[in-house]
Amino acid sequence: MSIEIREVLSESDRKKFINFPFDLYKGNKNWAPPVKADELKALKKETNPAFDFCDARFWLAYKDNKVVGRVGGIINNEYNKKTNELFGRINRLEFIDDKEVSSLLINTLIEWFKKEDLKKIHGPLGFSNLDTQGMLIEGFEYLQSIASVYHLPYYKEHMEALDFEKENDWVEFQLSLTEFPVKKAARGAALIKKRYGFESVNFKDKAEMQQYSKAIFGILNEAFHELPYVTKFNDKMIDLYIEKYFKILNHKYVKIVKKDDELIGFIIGLPSLSEAMQKAKGKLFPLGFYHIMKALKKPKVIDLLLTGVKEEYQSAGVAVILFAELQQEILDTGLNMMETTGIFETNHNVIANWKNYESIQHKRRRCFVKEI
Numbered sequence: 001m002s003i004e005i006r007e008v009l010s011e012s013d014r015k016k017f018i019n020f021p022f023d024l025y026k027g028n029k030n031w032a033p034p035v036k037a038d039e040l041k042a043l044k045k046e047t048n049p050a051f052d053f054c055d056a057r058f059w060l061a062y063k064d065n066k067v068v069g070r071v072g073g074i075i076n077n078e079y080n081k082k083t084n085e086l087f088g089r090i091n092r093l094e095f096i097d098d099k100e101v102s103s104l105l106i107n108t109l110i111e112w113f114k115k116e117d118l119k120k121i122h123g124p125l126g127f128s129n130l131d132t133q134g135m136l137i138e139g140f141e142y143l144q145s146i147a148s149v150y151h152l153p154y155y156k157e158h159m160e161a162l163d164f165e166k167e168n169d170w171v172e173f174q175l176s177l178t179e180f181p182v183k184k185a186a187r188g189a190a191l192i193k194k195r196y197g198f199e200s201v202n203f204k205d206k207a208e209m210q211q212y213s214k215a216i217f218g219i220l221n222e223a224f225h226e227l228p229y230v231t232k233f234n235d236k237m238i239d240l241y242i243e244k245y246f247k248i249l250n251h252k253y254v255k256i257v258k259k260d261d262e263l264i265g266f267i268i269g270l271p272s273l274s275e276a277m278q279k280a281k282g283k284l285f286p287l288g289f290y291h292i293m294k295a296l297k298k299p300k301v302i303d304l305l306l307t308g309v310k311e312e313y314q315s316a317g318v319a320v321i322l323f324a325e326l327q328q329e330i331l332d333t334g335l336n337m338m339e340t341t342g343i344f345e346t347n348h349n350v351i352a353n354w355k356n357y358e359s360i361q362h363k364r365r366r367c368f369v370k371e372i
Contacts, residue, residue, distance in 0.1 A: 003068070003100055005108050008058035014043050017058055020067045021094050022282060025150070032144040032274040036282040038244070042127070043072075049236035050127035053078040055116075056091070059108050061101050069095030071105040073112055074127060078231040088113035088372075090123030092132065094151075095158070102158040110372050122167055122369040124149070129230045130241060134170050134342060135159065139363030145303050146273050147341040148172060149365055156366070164368035168228055170342030171351070172365075176358035177336040182327050184356060189324035192317035199258045200325050209251040213242045215263045216256075216308070223308040227344075229367070248273075250296055252333070255325040257309075257318050265309035267322035269330070271299030272339065301337045302330050323353075 008017050018039045025031040041047035043058060054076050061069035072091035080087055090109060095101045106121075113121055126132045136144075136151040144150035192198060203209040221232045233241070253269035276295035280288030304326075309318045330338060342365060343350055354361075 002063075003098075003104050004062045005104050006060050006062060008043070008060060013060065014040060014058075016067055017043065017060055017070050017092075020060070020070050023067075024094055024096070024152075028150075030140065030143050031150045032146050032277045033280075033282045034146075034277070035280070035284060035288075037284070042131070048127065049234065049240055050131075052234060052236065053231070054127055056127070057112060058092070059105065061095065061105055063098075063101070068098065069101040069105050071095075071109060073109040074125070075113070075116060075118065076127070076231060079229065082231060086117065086119040088116070088118045088121045089125040090121060090368075091126060093124050093135075093155075095155075097152070097154045099158055099161060103162060106162055113372060119371060120369060121372050122367055125229055125367060128233065128237065129224065129227070133229065134365030134367055136363065136365045137169075139172070142362050143274050145172070145339055145341055146277055147270075147303060147305050148363070159368050162370070164370045167367045167369035169345045169367075170365050171345050171361050172342055172363035173340045173354050173359050173361050175338045175340070175354060177327055177331060177338060178358055181356040182324075182331065185320060185324040185327060188317065189321040192320055196316055197259065198264070198316075198318065198321060200321050201256045201258060202325070202329075203251040203254060206246075206249070206251045209249065209254050210242075210246055212256060212263060212266075213246050214238060216266045216268075217241070219263065219266060219308040219310055220306065222311060223314070248292065248296065252329055253302060253326060255322050255329070257321050259313070264313045265307075265318040265322055267307045267319075267326050268305045269302045269326050269338070270305055271296050272301040272303050299333065299335060301339055302326075302335060304338055304340045 008014055018036050022033060045051040054074050056072060056074045058072040059070065060067050071093045074089040074091045076089060088109065093105065095105060110121060124132060124135050132149055134149055135155055136149055137156045140153050193200070217233055217238045224230045225232060249268065249270060255267050256263055257265040273292055273295050276291040279291040307319060307322060330336070
């Protein structure tokens with residue numbers, strides 16, 4: 001029977017779109033599923049403020065009346081203004097190992113993008129840089145971080161068969177916090193504090209941390225704005241992400257640096273929730289929230305989520321202080337393992353720093369691009 005592509009229009013369609021990966025990755029020990037309710041909100045204008053500057057459509061592929069693939073398309077108008085280019089984004093792409101399915105899904109996107117006078121298609125990318133980004137092309141044998149992505153090994157082959165090329169790669173690392181790099185970081189942090197009068201802050205509780213939430217997003221907007229695929233978070237998006245993420249952050253693993261009482265840099269770590277999300281199976285209730293809270297209280301690994309420093313201080317060593325403070329907190333907790341999320345492979349300064357550790361570059365994900 002032939003493949004049929006149907007646009008996602010109803011609530012029933014959206015639920016099928018969200019549920020498809022749960023069927024595709026069933027039994028996969030390295031996939032960390034998202035929260036279904038959050039995914040549903042991301043697809044709808046009334047619950048996703050990114051629709052203020054993005055247009056988006058979603059499709060499902062059917063074979064024998066069974067879902068065998070899905071894809072979303074996003075036109076981020078703010079990003080196209082920023083780059084002065086006409087990009088369309090591939091979003092939430094998943095498919096069985098059938099090149100007819102992947103081809104029809106991608107070509108459906110291309111047809112829409114051409115009607116909108118776009119010139120390039122790239123991705124996978126999300127509505128923002130806190131949404132899903134990239135396609136896993138190395139490291140399938142490792143557990144996915146919830147701040148990263150997981151895909152099946154045949155995806156890359158399908159993209160290349162459709163004449164997509166590499167645009168950018170992110171790399172991810174596992175780090176062991178051994179004595180040498182930890183002491184080196186501590187010495188460096190002490191010297192930088194003395195030289196510039198910087199102050200590091202350890203929060204006494206979650207309420208104190210949340211007082212800095214909007215200021216942290218202010219730095220995030222400033223520090224990340226020139227990076228590929230990034231657009232600034234508007235006020236509604238900031239409120240959404242504060243509500244979504246700051247509730248689960250453990251204040252012990254959020255560190256900030258101040259200068260003359262002004263916030264100039266931050267780092268956010270989070271106990272790995274990957275195993276908890278597997279146990280939750282996409283639902284917070286009745287037991288998902290229990291598994292997440294247990295993982296937050298008894299961590300095994302800390303995921304390094306985000307680091308940001310105000311532009312005028314980026315060469316002053318603020319990041320050294322932030323890493324030193326977070327590392328010490330991790331060691332004080334009785335842990336010595338940290339996992340980074342995606343770093344552009346061209347970020348040589350950060351990658352060179354990881355060479356001080358017992359580290360492995362264990363994952364790689366890619367943004368593909370193609371002219372249309």
